[in-house]
Amino acid sequence: xxxxxxxxxxxAEDIVLELTEAVHEHRVSPGMKLREDEVGDIFGVSRTVxxxxxRSMAHTGLVSIERNRGAFVARPSVREAREVFEARAxxxxxxxxxxxxxxGPRDILLLEEHIRQEHAALARDEAGPALxxxxxxxxEIARIADQHTIETFIRQLISQSSLVIALYWRRRNxxxxxxxxxxxxxxxxxxxGDSAEELMKGHLLDLVSQLDLRDQQxxxxxxxEALLK
Amino acid sequence: xxxxxxxxxxxAEDIVLELTEAVHEHRVSPGMKLREDEVGDIFGVSRTVxxxxxRSMAHTGLVSIERNRGAFVARPSVREAREVFEARAxxxxxxxxxxxxxxGPRDILLLEEHIRQEHAALARDEAGPALxxxxxxxxEIARIADQHTIETFIRQLISQSSLVIALYWRRRNxxxxxxxxxxxxxxxxxxxGDSAEELMKGHLLDLVSQLDLRDQQxxxxxxxEALLK
DNA sequence: GAGGCGTAAATTGTATACGATCTGAGAAAT
DNA sequence: ATTTCTCAGATCGTATACAATTTACGCCTC
Numbered sequence: 001x002x003x004x005x006x007x008x009x010x011x012a013e014d015i016v017l018e019l020t021e022a023v024h025e026h027r028v029s030p031g032m033k034l035r036e037d038e039v040g041d042i043f044g045v046s047r048t049v050x051x052x053x054x055r056s057m058a059h060t061g062l063v064s065i066e067r068n069r070g071a072f073v074a075r076p077s078v079r080e081a082r083e084v085f086e087a088r089a090x091x092x093x094x095x096x097x098x099x100x101x102x103x104g105p106r107d108i109l110l111l112e113e114h115i116r117q118e119h120a121a122l123a124r125d126e127a128g129p130a131l132x133x134x135x136x137x138x139x140e141i142a143r144i145a146d147q148h149t150i151e152t153f154i155r156q157l158i159s160q161s162s163l164v165i166a167l168y169w170r171r172r173n174x175x176x177x178x179x180x181x182x183x184x185x186x187x188x189x190x191x192x193g194d195s196a197e198e199l200m201k202g203h204l205l206d207l208v209s210q211l212d213l214r215d216q217q218x219x220x221x222x223x224x225e226a227l228l229k
Numbered sequence: 230x231x232x233x234x235x236x237x238x239x240x241a242e243d244i245v246l247e248l249t250e251a252v253h254e255h256r257v258s259p260g261m262k263l264r265e266d267e268v269g270d271i272f273g274v275s276r277t278v279x280x281x282x283x284r285s286m287a288h289t290g291l292v293s294i295e296r297n298r299g300a301f302v303a304r305p306s307v308r309e310a311r312e313v314f315e316a317r318a319x320x321x322x323x324x325x326x327x328x329x330x331x332x333g334p335r336d337i338l339l340l341e342e343h344i345r346q347e348h349a350a351l352a353r354d355e356a357g358p359a360l361x362x363x364x365x366x367x368x369e370i371a372r373i374a375d376q377h378t379i380e381t382f383i384r385q386l387i388s389q390s391s392l393v394i395a396l397y398w399r400r401r402n403x404x405x406x407x408x409x410x411x412x413x414x415x416x417x418x419x420x421x422g423d424s425a426e427e428l429m430k431g432h433l434l435d436l437v438s439q440l441d442l443r444d445q446q447x448x449x450x451x452x453x454e455a456l457l458k
Numbered sequence: 459g460a461g462g463c464g465t466a467a468a469t470t471g472t473a474t475a476c477g478a479t480c481t482g483a484g485a486a487a488t
Numbered sequence: 489a490t491t492t493c494t495c496a497g498a499t500c501g502t503a504t505a506c507a508a509t510t511t512a513c514g515c516c517t518c
Contacts, residue, residue, distance in 0.1 A: 036470070046503045047470090055281065059288040061378075068470060068509050083378040087320075090379065094319055149290075149312040149389075150319070153382055160378075265500070275473045276500090297479050297500055 009043050012052035018043070019053065023062055023073060024135060024162045025128035030075040034063065060156045062163070074163055078213050081164040085208045088157050091150055092138065093200040096184065099145035100196035103188045107144045111185050114140060118178055134177050135162060141184070141200075161207075168211040180206065238272045244282035247272070252291055252302060253364060253391045254357035259304040263292065289385045291392070303392055307442050310393040314437045317386050320379055321367065322429040325413065328374040329425035332417045336373045340414050343369060347407055363406050364391060370413070370429075390436075397440040409435065 009015055019039075022028045034054060036047045043050070054071040057063040064074045076084065099107075114137055121130035135158040142151035180203040187195035238244055248268075251257045263283060265276045272279070283300040286292040293303045305313065328336075343366055350359035364387040371380035409432040416424035 035468095037468095048502055048504090051470090052284065055284065056288065059285065069511095070470065080378065083376055086376060087378045087382065090320055090323055091316075147312055147315060149309065149316045149386075153316065157378075264498095277472055277474090280501090298481095299500065 009045070012049045012056065015039070015043055015045070015050065015053035016056050019057060020060075020062060020159065021132065023159070024132040026131060026162070026166055027128060028073055030073050030163050030166055032073045034071040034073065036070070061160045074160070076160060076163050076167065078168070078215055080160075081168055081211065081213055082208075084157055084160045084164055085204060088154070088161070089201070089204050091154055091157070092141075092204060093197045095142050095145045095147065095150055095154065096187075096200035097193040097197035098147065099141045100188045101191055101193045102146060103144050103191065108185070108189055111137070111140060111188060115178065115181055115185060118181065122178070131162065131165065134181070135159075137181050144188075164211065168213055170210055170212050238274070241278045241281035241285065244268065244272055244274070244279060245285050248282065248286060249289075249291060249388065250361065252388070253361040255360060255391070255395055256357060257302055259302050259392050259395055261302045263300040263302065265299070290389045303389070305389060305392050305396065307397070307444055309389075310397055310440065310442055311437075313386055313389045313393055314433060314440075317383070317390070318430070318433050320383055320386070321370075321433060322426045324371050324374045324376065324379055324383065325416075325429035326422040326426040327376065328370045329417045330420055330422045331375060332373050332420065337414070337418060340366070340369060340417060344407065344410055344414060347410065351407070360391065360394065363410070364388075366410050393440065397442055399439055399441050 009018065019028075019034075036050045036054070039054075040047050040050045054063055054065065058065045058071070061076075062074055063071050065071045103111075114133065118130055118133045118137070121133055138158055139151065139155050142154040145151070180199065184196060184199050184203070187193075187199055238247065248257070248263075265279045265283070268283075269276050269279045283292055283294065287294045287300070290305075291303055292300050294300045332340075343362065347359055347362045347366070350362055367387055368380065368384050371383040374380070409428065413425060413428050413432070416422075416428055
Protein backbone atom coordinates (compact mmCIF):
# COMPACT_ATOMS: atom_id res chain seq x y z
CA UNK A 1 0.00 0.00 0.00
CA UNK A 2 2.51 2.56 1.17
CA UNK A 3 4.78 2.94 -1.77
CA UNK A 4 8.20 4.47 -1.13
CA UNK A 5 8.38 8.23 -0.97
CA UNK A 6 9.27 10.26 -4.07
CA UNK A 7 12.54 10.78 -2.31
CA UNK A 8 12.80 10.11 1.35
CA UNK A 9 11.92 13.32 3.12
CA UNK A 10 12.60 14.23 6.69
CA UNK A 11 11.28 17.65 7.53
CA ALA A 12 7.88 19.28 7.34
CA GLU A 13 9.28 21.75 4.84
CA ASP A 14 10.07 18.92 2.43
CA ILE A 15 6.47 17.79 2.55
CA VAL A 16 5.32 21.33 1.92
CA LEU A 17 7.55 21.50 -1.15
CA GLU A 18 6.36 18.16 -2.51
CA LEU A 19 2.70 18.94 -2.00
CA THR A 20 3.07 22.47 -3.31
CA GLU A 21 4.72 21.25 -6.49
CA ALA A 22 1.96 18.70 -6.92
CA VAL A 23 -0.62 21.46 -6.71
CA HIS A 24 1.28 23.74 -9.05
CA GLU A 25 1.50 20.96 -11.62
CA HIS A 26 -2.17 20.14 -11.20
CA ARG A 27 -1.42 16.60 -10.15
CA VAL A 28 -3.77 17.13 -7.21
CA SER A 29 -6.99 19.04 -7.62
CA PRO A 30 -8.79 21.59 -5.46
CA GLY A 31 -11.00 19.91 -2.91
CA MET A 32 -8.91 16.76 -2.63
CA LYS A 33 -8.75 15.45 0.90
CA LEU A 34 -5.35 15.18 2.51
CA ARG A 35 -5.61 12.60 5.26
CA GLU A 36 -2.84 12.88 7.79
CA ASP A 37 -2.09 9.16 8.04
CA GLU A 38 -2.11 8.76 4.30
CA VAL A 39 0.30 11.64 3.71
CA GLY A 40 2.43 10.38 6.57
CA ASP A 41 2.66 6.90 5.07
CA ILE A 42 3.59 8.30 1.66
CA PHE A 43 6.46 10.34 3.02
CA GLY A 44 7.45 8.01 5.85
CA VAL A 45 6.94 10.36 8.76
CA SER A 46 4.49 10.55 11.63
CA ARG A 47 1.36 12.62 11.72
CA THR A 48 3.13 15.21 13.85
CA VAL A 49 5.25 16.33 10.94
CA UNK A 50 2.42 16.05 8.44
CA UNK A 51 0.26 18.29 10.56
CA UNK A 52 3.01 20.89 10.66
CA UNK A 53 3.22 20.82 6.89
CA UNK A 54 -0.53 21.04 6.38
CA ARG A 55 -0.92 23.94 8.78
CA SER A 56 1.93 25.69 7.05
CA MET A 57 0.21 25.27 3.70
CA ALA A 58 -3.04 26.48 5.21
CA HIS A 59 -1.23 29.72 5.92
CA THR A 60 -0.29 30.18 2.29
CA GLY A 61 -3.85 29.44 1.23
CA LEU A 62 -3.07 26.23 -0.61
CA VAL A 63 -4.81 24.07 1.94
CA SER A 64 -7.91 24.69 3.95
CA ILE A 65 -8.25 23.04 7.33
CA GLU A 66 -11.66 22.39 8.81
CA ARG A 67 -11.64 21.60 12.46
CA ASN A 68 -12.19 17.92 13.22
CA ARG A 69 -12.72 17.27 9.52
CA GLY A 70 -9.24 17.51 8.15
CA ALA A 71 -7.23 19.23 5.46
CA PHE A 72 -8.24 19.72 1.85
CA VAL A 73 -6.59 21.28 -1.12
CA ALA A 74 -8.19 24.71 -1.10
CA ARG A 75 -11.05 25.61 -3.42
CA PRO A 76 -10.92 29.36 -3.89
CA SER A 77 -14.35 30.87 -4.42
CA VAL A 78 -14.97 33.15 -7.39
CA ARG A 79 -14.64 36.05 -5.02
CA GLU A 80 -11.32 34.82 -3.65
CA ALA A 81 -10.13 34.25 -7.19
CA ARG A 82 -10.84 37.87 -8.04
CA GLU A 83 -9.10 39.03 -4.89
CA VAL A 84 -5.99 37.06 -5.70
CA PHE A 85 -5.63 38.79 -9.03
CA GLU A 86 -6.47 42.19 -7.57
CA ALA A 87 -3.67 41.69 -5.06
CA ARG A 88 -1.34 40.64 -7.84
CA ALA A 89 -2.31 43.76 -9.75
CA UNK A 90 -1.16 45.88 -6.81
CA UNK A 91 2.11 44.07 -6.24
CA UNK A 92 3.49 42.71 -9.48
CA UNK A 93 3.61 45.66 -11.90
CA UNK A 94 5.65 47.86 -9.58
CA UNK A 95 7.78 44.86 -8.66
CA UNK A 96 8.43 44.16 -12.34
CA UNK A 97 9.50 47.76 -12.74
CA UNK A 98 11.98 47.49 -9.89
CA UNK A 99 13.24 44.18 -11.20
CA UNK A 100 13.73 45.51 -14.72
CA UNK A 101 15.77 48.42 -13.40
CA UNK A 102 17.94 46.13 -11.27
CA UNK A 103 18.31 43.16 -13.61
CA GLY A 104 21.91 42.20 -14.36
CA PRO A 105 23.24 39.99 -17.17
CA ARG A 106 23.13 37.03 -14.83
CA ASP A 107 19.41 37.59 -14.20
CA ILE A 108 18.68 37.92 -17.92
CA LEU A 109 20.38 34.60 -18.60
CA LEU A 110 18.33 32.92 -15.90
CA LEU A 111 15.09 34.30 -17.28
CA GLU A 112 16.03 33.25 -20.81
CA GLU A 113 16.73 29.73 -19.63
CA HIS A 114 13.45 29.78 -17.76
CA ILE A 115 11.47 30.72 -20.84
CA ARG A 116 13.30 28.03 -22.80
CA GLN A 117 12.13 25.46 -20.28
CA GLU A 118 8.58 26.76 -20.51
CA HIS A 119 8.66 26.29 -24.26
CA ALA A 120 10.16 22.85 -23.93
CA ALA A 121 7.44 21.74 -21.54
CA LEU A 122 4.73 23.09 -23.82
CA ALA A 123 6.34 21.42 -26.82
CA ARG A 124 6.25 18.12 -24.98
CA ASP A 125 2.62 18.86 -24.19
CA GLU A 126 3.22 18.70 -20.45
CA ALA A 127 0.61 21.19 -19.30
CA GLY A 128 1.30 20.69 -15.58
CA PRO A 129 5.03 21.41 -15.57
CA ALA A 130 4.47 24.26 -18.03
CA LEU A 131 2.04 25.89 -15.67
CA UNK A 132 4.39 25.48 -12.73
CA UNK A 133 7.23 27.09 -14.71
CA UNK A 134 4.98 29.90 -15.79
CA UNK A 135 4.28 30.69 -12.16
CA UNK A 136 7.92 30.46 -11.23
CA UNK A 137 8.69 33.09 -13.85
CA UNK A 138 6.70 35.58 -11.85
CA UNK A 139 8.42 34.55 -8.62
CA GLU A 140 11.77 34.94 -10.31
CA ILE A 141 10.93 38.54 -11.15
CA ALA A 142 10.10 39.22 -7.51
CA ARG A 143 13.42 37.71 -6.55
CA ILE A 144 15.28 39.94 -8.98
CA ALA A 145 13.51 42.97 -7.51
CA ASP A 146 15.26 41.91 -4.30
CA GLN A 147 12.23 42.47 -2.13
CA HIS A 148 11.97 39.45 0.11
CA THR A 149 8.78 40.43 1.86
CA ILE A 150 6.96 41.16 -1.38
CA GLU A 151 8.39 38.00 -2.92
CA THR A 152 6.78 35.97 -0.17
CA PHE A 153 3.42 37.55 -0.89
CA ILE A 154 3.75 37.01 -4.62
CA ARG A 155 4.71 33.37 -4.12
CA GLN A 156 1.60 32.91 -2.08
CA LEU A 157 -0.54 34.58 -4.73
CA ILE A 158 0.99 32.49 -7.51
CA SER A 159 0.19 29.37 -5.53
CA GLN A 160 -3.40 30.40 -5.18
CA SER A 161 -3.52 31.39 -8.82
CA SER A 162 -2.64 27.83 -9.61
CA LEU A 163 -5.78 26.70 -7.82
CA VAL A 164 -7.82 29.41 -9.47
CA ILE A 165 -6.63 28.29 -12.89
CA ALA A 166 -7.47 24.69 -12.08
CA LEU A 167 -11.00 25.75 -11.21
CA TYR A 168 -11.84 28.57 -13.58
CA TRP A 169 -9.61 28.39 -16.64
CA ARG A 170 -11.51 28.53 -19.91
CA ARG A 171 -9.38 27.13 -22.66
CA ARG A 172 -6.68 24.59 -22.30
CA ASN A 173 -4.10 26.54 -24.23
CA UNK A 174 -1.57 28.43 -22.19
CA UNK A 175 0.17 29.70 -25.30
CA UNK A 176 -0.43 33.38 -24.79
CA UNK A 177 1.67 33.13 -21.66
CA UNK A 178 5.00 32.73 -23.33
CA UNK A 179 4.46 35.78 -25.52
CA UNK A 180 3.88 37.97 -22.50
CA UNK A 181 6.90 36.55 -20.74
CA UNK A 182 9.00 37.17 -23.82
CA UNK A 183 7.92 40.77 -23.99
CA UNK A 184 8.78 41.22 -20.33
CA UNK A 185 12.19 39.75 -20.92
CA UNK A 186 12.80 42.33 -23.64
CA UNK A 187 11.93 45.12 -21.24
CA UNK A 188 14.36 43.63 -18.76
CA UNK A 189 17.10 43.49 -21.38
CA UNK A 190 16.81 47.21 -21.96
CA UNK A 191 16.24 47.89 -18.26
CA UNK A 192 13.03 49.64 -19.23
CA GLY A 193 11.09 49.92 -15.99
CA ASP A 194 8.14 51.74 -17.55
CA SER A 195 7.60 49.02 -20.13
CA ALA A 196 8.02 46.24 -17.61
CA GLU A 197 5.40 47.76 -15.35
CA GLU A 198 2.93 48.24 -18.19
CA LEU A 199 3.56 44.81 -19.67
CA MET A 200 3.01 43.14 -16.34
CA LYS A 201 -0.17 45.08 -15.80
CA GLY A 202 -1.44 43.97 -19.17
CA HIS A 203 -0.31 40.40 -18.66
CA LEU A 204 -2.29 40.11 -15.46
CA LEU A 205 -5.40 41.59 -17.06
CA ASP A 206 -4.97 39.08 -19.84
CA LEU A 207 -4.82 36.22 -17.38
CA VAL A 208 -7.98 37.33 -15.59
CA SER A 209 -9.80 37.74 -18.87
CA GLN A 210 -9.15 34.08 -19.61
CA LEU A 211 -10.91 33.02 -16.44
CA ASP A 212 -14.56 32.24 -16.15
CA LEU A 213 -15.42 34.08 -12.97
CA ARG A 214 -19.18 34.17 -13.11
CA ASP A 215 -20.94 33.42 -9.85
CA GLN A 216 -21.57 29.71 -9.64
CA GLN A 217 -22.35 29.02 -6.03
CA UNK A 218 -23.87 25.59 -6.50
CA UNK A 219 -21.28 22.86 -6.37
CA UNK A 220 -20.84 19.37 -5.03
CA UNK A 221 -19.06 20.27 -1.82
CA UNK A 222 -20.11 23.85 -1.36
CA UNK A 223 -23.43 23.12 0.29
CA UNK A 224 -21.79 22.71 3.65
CA GLU A 225 -19.75 25.87 3.14
CA ALA A 226 -22.80 27.79 2.00
CA LEU A 227 -24.63 26.99 5.21
CA LEU A 228 -21.80 27.35 7.68
CA LYS A 229 -19.85 30.32 6.38
CA UNK B 230 4.95 29.69 39.44
CA UNK B 231 2.32 29.17 36.81
CA UNK B 232 -0.09 31.97 37.38
CA UNK B 233 -3.55 31.61 35.89
CA UNK B 234 -3.92 32.55 32.26
CA UNK B 235 -5.11 36.05 31.27
CA UNK B 236 -8.28 34.25 30.42
CA UNK B 237 -8.25 30.53 30.07
CA UNK B 238 -7.52 29.78 26.44
CA UNK B 239 -8.06 26.55 24.63
CA UNK B 240 -6.92 26.76 21.05
CA ALA B 241 -3.68 27.65 19.35
CA GLU B 242 -5.41 30.60 17.74
CA ASP B 243 -6.14 32.08 21.17
CA ILE B 244 -2.46 31.96 22.02
CA VAL B 245 -1.62 33.62 18.73
CA LEU B 246 -4.04 36.42 19.55
CA GLU B 247 -2.71 36.92 23.06
CA LEU B 248 0.91 36.94 21.98
CA THR B 249 0.19 39.12 18.98
CA GLU B 250 -1.56 41.69 21.12
CA ALA B 251 1.35 41.64 23.54
CA VAL B 252 3.73 42.39 20.68
CA HIS B 253 1.51 45.11 19.25
CA GLU B 254 1.35 46.80 22.64
CA HIS B 255 5.11 46.45 23.09
CA ARG B 256 4.69 44.43 26.26
CA VAL B 257 7.14 41.95 24.81
CA SER B 258 10.19 43.11 22.91
CA PRO B 259 11.92 41.90 19.76
CA GLY B 260 14.42 39.18 20.54
CA MET B 261 12.59 37.88 23.60
CA LYS B 262 12.76 34.13 23.90
CA LEU B 263 9.48 32.23 23.89
CA ARG B 264 10.13 28.90 25.59
CA GLU B 265 7.53 26.34 24.72
CA ASP B 266 6.70 24.97 28.15
CA GLU B 267 6.84 28.43 29.71
CA VAL B 268 4.20 29.66 27.27
CA GLY B 269 2.33 26.41 27.79
CA ASP B 270 2.29 26.89 31.57
CA ILE B 271 1.06 30.45 31.22
CA PHE B 272 -1.88 29.49 29.05
CA GLY B 273 -2.51 26.07 30.55
CA VAL B 274 -2.01 23.96 27.45
CA SER B 275 0.58 21.45 26.33
CA ARG B 276 3.57 22.17 24.15
CA THR B 277 1.75 20.67 21.18
CA VAL B 278 -0.62 23.61 21.03
CA UNK B 279 2.05 26.16 21.84
CA UNK B 280 4.17 24.90 18.97
CA UNK B 281 1.25 25.29 16.62
CA UNK B 282 0.81 28.87 17.74
CA UNK B 283 4.49 29.72 17.46
CA ARG B 284 4.81 28.23 13.99
CA SER B 285 1.74 30.14 12.95
CA MET B 286 3.28 33.37 14.17
CA ALA B 287 6.51 32.52 12.44
CA HIS B 288 4.51 32.57 9.23
CA THR B 289 3.32 36.10 9.84
CA GLY B 290 6.84 37.20 10.66
CA LEU B 291 6.17 38.02 14.29
CA VAL B 292 8.26 35.14 15.56
CA SER B 293 11.42 33.62 14.25
CA ILE B 294 12.10 29.97 14.88
CA GLU B 295 15.65 28.64 14.92
CA ARG B 296 15.92 24.90 14.68
CA ASN B 297 16.78 23.23 17.97
CA ARG B 298 17.11 26.65 19.57
CA GLY B 299 13.56 27.76 19.90
CA ALA B 300 11.25 30.64 19.09
CA PHE B 301 11.98 34.32 19.57
CA VAL B 302 10.02 37.47 18.98
CA ALA B 303 11.36 38.50 15.59
CA ARG B 304 14.00 41.21 15.22
CA PRO B 305 13.55 42.66 11.75
CA SER B 306 16.81 43.88 10.26
CA VAL B 307 17.07 47.38 8.85
CA ARG B 308 16.68 45.88 5.43
CA GLU B 309 13.55 43.95 6.43
CA ALA B 310 12.19 47.10 8.02
CA ARG B 311 12.56 48.95 4.73
CA GLU B 312 10.93 46.11 2.84
CA VAL B 313 7.94 46.10 5.13
CA PHE B 314 7.25 49.74 4.42
CA GLU B 315 7.90 49.33 0.71
CA ALA B 316 5.31 46.57 0.65
CA ARG B 317 2.90 48.76 2.56
CA ALA B 318 3.50 51.52 0.03
CA UNK B 319 2.38 49.17 -2.74
CA UNK B 320 -0.70 47.89 -0.98
CA UNK B 321 -2.15 50.51 1.31
CA UNK B 322 -2.66 53.63 -0.84
CA UNK B 323 -4.73 51.83 -3.47
CA UNK B 324 -6.55 49.98 -0.73
CA UNK B 325 -7.36 53.26 1.00
CA UNK B 326 -8.75 54.54 -2.29
CA UNK B 327 -11.01 51.54 -2.68
CA UNK B 328 -12.09 51.79 0.95
CA UNK B 329 -12.91 55.49 0.66
CA UNK B 330 -15.06 54.84 -2.37
CA UNK B 331 -16.91 52.02 -0.65
CA UNK B 332 -17.20 53.41 2.87
CA GLY B 333 -20.74 53.61 4.19
CA PRO B 334 -22.09 55.57 7.18
CA ARG B 335 -21.58 52.52 9.35
CA ASP B 336 -17.89 52.37 8.43
CA ILE B 337 -17.42 56.08 9.11
CA LEU B 338 -18.89 55.70 12.58
CA LEU B 339 -16.56 52.80 13.33
CA LEU B 340 -13.53 54.77 12.21
CA GLU B 341 -14.61 57.79 14.25
CA GLU B 342 -14.96 55.64 17.34
CA HIS B 343 -11.59 54.12 16.59
CA ILE B 344 -9.88 57.50 16.41
CA ARG B 345 -11.59 58.50 19.65
CA GLN B 346 -10.08 55.47 21.34
CA GLU B 347 -6.67 56.35 19.96
CA HIS B 348 -6.95 59.80 21.46
CA ALA B 349 -8.15 58.42 24.75
CA ALA B 350 -5.22 56.04 24.99
CA LEU B 351 -2.77 58.83 24.18
CA ALA B 352 -4.42 61.11 26.71
CA ARG B 353 -3.95 58.42 29.36
CA ASP B 354 -0.34 58.18 28.22
CA GLU B 355 -0.69 54.52 27.36
CA ALA B 356 1.75 54.30 24.51
CA GLY B 357 1.34 50.54 23.99
CA PRO B 358 -2.43 50.44 23.51
CA ALA B 359 -2.25 53.61 21.44
CA LEU B 360 0.20 51.98 19.09
CA UNK B 361 -1.93 48.89 18.78
CA UNK B 362 -4.99 50.98 17.97
CA UNK B 363 -3.04 52.97 15.44
CA UNK B 364 -2.17 49.74 13.62
CA UNK B 365 -5.72 48.50 13.79
CA UNK B 366 -6.85 51.67 12.06
CA UNK B 367 -4.96 50.59 8.98
CA UNK B 368 -6.37 47.08 9.19
CA GLU B 369 -9.84 48.53 9.47
CA ILE B 370 -9.34 50.38 6.19
CA ALA B 371 -8.34 47.15 4.50
CA ARG B 372 -11.46 45.54 5.87
CA ILE B 373 -13.64 48.34 4.52
CA ALA B 374 -12.04 47.90 1.12
CA ASP B 375 -13.50 44.40 1.36
CA GLN B 376 -10.39 42.70 0.04
CA HIS B 377 -9.75 39.77 2.30
CA THR B 378 -6.54 38.59 0.67
CA ILE B 379 -5.00 42.04 0.77
CA GLU B 380 -6.26 42.56 4.31
CA THR B 381 -4.34 39.49 5.40
CA PHE B 382 -1.16 40.88 3.88
CA ILE B 383 -1.67 44.27 5.45
CA ARG B 384 -2.31 42.73 8.86
CA GLN B 385 0.96 40.90 8.55
CA LEU B 386 2.78 44.08 7.57
CA ILE B 387 1.23 46.04 10.43
CA SER B 388 2.42 43.36 12.83
CA GLN B 389 5.92 43.59 11.54
CA SER B 390 5.73 47.37 11.59
CA SER B 391 5.08 47.08 15.28
CA LEU B 392 8.39 45.30 15.68
CA VAL B 393 10.13 47.80 13.42
CA ILE B 394 8.81 50.66 15.50
CA ALA B 395 9.98 48.98 18.69
CA LEU B 396 13.46 48.72 17.23
CA TYR B 397 13.95 51.83 15.13
CA TRP B 398 11.55 54.52 16.30
CA ARG B 399 13.24 57.84 16.97
CA ARG B 400 11.02 59.95 19.18
CA ARG B 401 8.56 58.66 21.66
CA ASN B 402 5.71 60.83 20.48
CA UNK B 403 3.16 59.22 18.24
CA UNK B 404 1.15 62.41 17.97
CA UNK B 405 1.56 63.00 14.26
CA UNK B 406 -0.33 59.76 13.74
CA UNK B 407 -3.73 60.97 14.78
CA UNK B 408 -3.56 63.95 12.44
CA UNK B 409 -2.98 61.70 9.47
CA UNK B 410 -5.76 59.38 10.53
CA UNK B 411 -8.10 62.32 10.91
CA UNK B 412 -7.30 63.57 7.44
CA UNK B 413 -7.97 60.11 6.03
CA UNK B 414 -11.28 59.99 7.81
CA UNK B 415 -12.26 63.27 6.13
CA UNK B 416 -11.46 61.80 2.75
CA UNK B 417 -13.61 58.82 3.62
CA UNK B 418 -16.48 61.06 4.64
CA UNK B 419 -16.51 62.66 1.21
CA UNK B 420 -15.78 59.33 -0.48
CA UNK B 421 -12.79 60.99 -2.09
CA GLY B 422 -10.67 58.11 -3.34
CA ASP B 423 -7.98 60.33 -4.84
CA SER B 424 -7.39 62.12 -1.55
CA ALA B 425 -7.43 58.91 0.44
CA GLU B 426 -4.80 57.37 -1.79
CA GLU B 427 -2.56 60.41 -1.61
CA LEU B 428 -3.01 60.84 2.12
CA MET B 429 -2.13 57.23 2.78
CA LYS B 430 0.92 57.49 0.56
CA GLY B 431 2.06 60.54 2.49
CA HIS B 432 1.24 58.99 5.84
CA LEU B 433 3.43 55.99 5.11
CA LEU B 434 6.31 58.16 3.96
CA ASP B 435 5.91 60.12 7.17
CA LEU B 436 6.14 57.00 9.23
CA VAL B 437 9.31 55.82 7.50
CA SER B 438 10.88 59.22 7.92
CA GLN B 439 10.47 58.87 11.67
CA LEU B 440 12.48 55.68 11.71
CA ASP B 441 16.21 55.50 12.19
CA LEU B 442 17.13 53.00 9.50
CA ARG B 443 20.87 53.50 9.25
CA ASP B 444 22.88 50.31 8.98
CA GLN B 445 23.79 49.16 12.44
CA GLN B 446 24.87 45.59 12.01
CA UNK B 447 26.69 45.23 15.29
CA UNK B 448 24.34 44.16 18.01
CA UNK B 449 24.24 41.84 20.94
CA UNK B 450 22.59 38.92 19.22
CA UNK B 451 23.36 39.61 15.61
CA UNK B 452 26.84 38.13 15.57
CA UNK B 453 25.47 34.65 15.23
CA GLU B 454 23.06 35.78 12.54
CA ALA B 455 25.78 37.67 10.73
CA LEU B 456 27.90 34.53 10.41
CA LEU B 457 25.16 32.04 9.70
CA LYS B 458 22.93 33.95 7.32
C1' DG C 459 -37.38 1.83 -1.63
C1' DA C 460 -36.63 6.35 1.14
C1' DG C 461 -35.51 8.36 5.29
C1' DG C 462 -33.97 8.46 10.23
C1' DC C 463 -31.50 6.56 14.04
C1' DG C 464 -27.74 4.32 16.59
C1' DT C 465 -23.54 2.27 17.05
C1' DA C 466 -18.80 1.02 15.39
C1' DA C 467 -14.95 2.41 12.70
C1' DA C 468 -12.20 6.03 11.09
C1' DT C 469 -10.09 10.39 11.65
C1' DT C 470 -8.58 14.38 13.90
C1' DG C 471 -7.05 17.02 18.37
C1' DT C 472 -4.20 17.07 22.42
C1' DA C 473 -1.07 15.32 25.81
C1' DT C 474 2.71 12.71 27.03
C1' DA C 475 7.14 10.09 26.35
C1' DC C 476 11.57 9.68 24.66
C1' DG C 477 15.58 10.73 21.87
C1' DA C 478 18.52 14.55 19.91
C1' DT C 479 20.59 18.89 20.34
C1' DC C 480 21.96 22.85 22.58
C1' DT C 481 23.51 25.55 26.74
C1' DG C 482 26.22 26.65 30.50
C1' DA C 483 29.03 25.79 34.54
C1' DG C 484 33.12 23.95 36.24
C1' DA C 485 37.62 21.49 35.76
C1' DA C 486 41.90 20.89 33.36
C1' DA C 487 45.47 22.56 30.38
C1' DT C 488 48.28 26.30 28.47
C1' DA D 489 44.05 34.69 33.42
C1' DT D 490 42.41 32.63 29.34
C1' DT D 491 41.06 28.92 26.66
C1' DT D 492 39.39 24.37 25.86
C1' DC D 493 37.09 20.27 27.25
C1' DT D 494 33.54 17.60 29.61
C1' DC D 495 29.26 16.58 31.30
C1' DA D 496 24.81 17.41 33.35
C1' DG D 497 20.67 20.05 32.87
C1' DA D 498 17.56 22.30 29.91
C1' DT D 499 15.09 22.61 25.71
C1' DC D 500 13.54 21.24 21.31
C1' DG D 501 11.93 17.58 17.59
C1' DT D 502 9.36 13.53 16.64
C1' DA D 503 6.70 9.51 17.65
C1' DT D 504 3.25 7.42 20.08
C1' DA D 505 -0.98 7.07 23.06
C1' DC D 506 -5.36 8.39 24.25
C1' DA D 507 -9.58 11.44 24.02
C1' DA D 508 -13.01 13.89 21.16
C1' DT D 509 -15.36 14.20 17.05
C1' DT D 510 -16.90 12.89 12.70
C1' DT D 511 -18.12 9.52 9.27
C1' DA D 512 -20.24 5.41 7.48
C1' DC D 513 -22.82 1.44 7.58
C1' DG D 514 -26.58 -1.45 9.03
C1' DC D 515 -31.02 -1.50 10.98
C1' DC D 516 -35.55 -0.14 11.73
C1' DT D 517 -39.68 2.32 10.47
C1' DC D 518 -42.87 3.94 7.24
